[in-house]
Amino acid sequence: MSANSPRFRAVLDQFVGYTPGKAPTAAAGPSFKLSSNESPYDPLPSVRAVIASAADHVNRYPDNTAAELIDAIAARLGVPAAHVAVGCGSVGIAQQVLEAVGEPGAEVIYAWRSFEAYPYLTDLANATSVPVPLREYRHDLPAMAAAITGKTRLIFLCTPNNPTGTALERDELTAFLDQVPPDCLVVLDEAYVQYVRDPRVPDGLTLYASRPNVAVLRTFSKAYGLAGLRVGYLVGHEPVTAAVRKTMLPFTVNSIAQAAAVASLAAEAELLERVELVVKERDRLRHELLGQGWTVPPTEANFVWLPLADRSTEFTQHCDAVGVSVRPYLPDGVRATVADREANDAFLAAAASYPHRV
Ligand SMILES: *Cc1c(COP(=O)(O)O)cnc(C)c1O
Numbered sequence: 001m002s003a004n005s006p007r008f009r010a011v012l013d014q015f016v017g018y019t020p021g022k023a024p025t026a027a028a029g030p031s032f033k034l035s036s037n038e039s040p041y042d043p044l045p046s047v048r049a050v051i052a053s054a055a056d057h058v059n060r061y062p063d064n065t066a067a068e069l070i071d072a073i074a075a076r077l078g079v080p081a082a083h084v085a086v087g088c089g090s091v092g093i094a095q096q097v098l099e100a101v102g103e104p105g106a107e108v109i110y111a112w113r114s115f116e117a118y119p120y121l122t123d124l125a126n127a128t129s130v131p132v133p134l135r136e137y138r139h140d141l142p143a144m145a146a147a148i149t150g151k152t153r154l155i156f157l158c159t160p161n162n163p164t165g166t167a168l169e170r171d172e173l174t175a176f177l178d179q180v181p182p183d184c185l186v187v188l189d190e191a192y193v194q195y196v197r198d199p200r201v202p203d204g205l206t207l208y209a210s211r212p213n214v215a216v217l218r219t220f221s222k223a224y225g226l227a228g229l230r231v232g233y234l235v236g237h238e239p240v241t242a243a244v245r246k247t248m249l250p251f252t253v254n255s256i257a258q259a260a261a262v263a264s265l266a267a268e269a270e271l272l273e274r275v276e277l278v279v280k281e282r283d284r285l286r287h288e289l290l291g292q293g294w295t296v297p298p299t300e301a302n303f304v305w306l307p308l309a310d311r312s313t314e315f316t317q318h319c320d321a322v323g324v325s326v327r328p329y330l331p332d333g334v335r336a337t338v339a340d341r342e343a344n345d346a347f348l349a350a351a352a353s354y355p356h357r358v
Pocket residue numbers: 037088089090091092115158162189191218219220221222227230231232
């Protein structure tokens with residue numbers, strides 16, 4: 001830093017910040033963005049109409065308590081409204097959680113590799129990251145339990161895990177939760193819960209109910225197709241929701257997003273039909289990739305993980321050259337989002353023509 005630059009926090013010096021998935025670079029033919037786990041489908045007409053009419057009122061501030069949306073989420077999930085808090089995407093809620101627990105010396109445990117927002121938000125909150133390596137693409141829960149100290153304030157469990165796709169099973173998860181001290185918050189990040197089909201994988205809501213230190217994070221960005229509007233929520237007991245309401249930026253969920261999320265809950269049956277199509281495509285995609293000779297861990301999410309290690313950049317460029325944008329996570333592998341059939345076929349063709357599959 002030069003002496004005539006303004007001074008910033010030291011944590012920013014090595015800070016990379018969040019890198020979103022890239023759009024495909026202009027290829028000659030059609031191109032497909034499989035780098036951000038988005039829904040491949042356009043917004044539903046009913047949701048679009050609500051978005052358009054919400055635009056009529058944007059001269060007014062949104063409802064800071066998001067009362068209608070919170071009531072709709074609570075009714076849908078069968079939980080008290082006091083147990084629901086909303087945020088600017090579930091990344092926004094994760095930041096609110098970190099603002100509520102983070103201070104110098106506070107430790108935050110998460111699996112690694114996992115969602116790249118965890119280290120970034122932990123740094124920003126002045127807390128200390130304690131990453132625990134995955135084992136066979138899965139959270140190593142015994143190692144995570146062993147990493148708990150008197151300073152641990154927060155544990156993220158990402159299930160299904162982004163980017164590897166593996167999900168935690170009920171027995172291992174309850175055994176883990178039983179070992180966490182009651183003053184340490186566990187956040188189950190269930191951004192992809194609607195894509196889970198394995199009956200051994202529990203719904204986090206069945207676990208939080210009897211555990212005051214467990215909260216569940218969910219989002220409208222993926223299965224509900226509202227990534228561009230930024231709405232997520234947390235379900236937890238009242239001390240937890242009260243804390244994240246305090247750390248919320250005022251008016252963080254805008255009025256169009258609130259209205260669209262309410263409309264999406266009303267149209268949930270239609271949205272879940274689309275999720276079912278993606279789940280079928282996911283199973284087809286993984287099956288075809290295994291048939292081509294790739295290693296692909298089982299996935300309960302809307303993406304597949306290719307543990308390509310030092311070939312990750314090369315494979316990403318190979319896909320990009322044919323108009324398919326996937327997401328490299330160096331030095332571990334590449335994540336590809338499951339989309340509609342045409343996009344998945346384009347990805348499968350790219351994979352088939354890559355000479356060094358692993
Ligand atoms: C996509 C994703 C989110 C959600 O992000 P939003 O901020 O709600 O768009 C949260 N957690 C994980 C693990 C994700 O992959």
